[in-house]
Amino acid sequence: MLLETMHYVLGKHGYDDAGCANPGDAIRMIETYRPDLMLLNYLLPEWNGGEFAVR
Numbered sequence: 001m002l003l004e005t006m007h008y009v010l011g012k013h014g015y016d017d018a019g020c021a022n023p024g025d026a027i028r029m030i031e032t033y034r035p036d037l038m039l040l041n042y043l044l045p046e047w048n049g050g051e052f053a054v055r
Contacts, residue, residue, distance in 0.1 A: 023047045
């Protein structure tokens with residue numbers, strides 16, 4: 001639900017966004033999408049946001 005809410009709010013304000021529900025998908029996405037900014041949820045499944053940022 002948080003992912004959908006962020007997508008709605010960012011899109012409403014004109015931002016191009018992409019989201020992933022798990023860290024494995026996020027790693028694959030950033031290899032091609034190359035984001036300028038990443039918002040990480042500390043309560044991600046598998047790895048928390050801090051662990052994801054380090055990897």
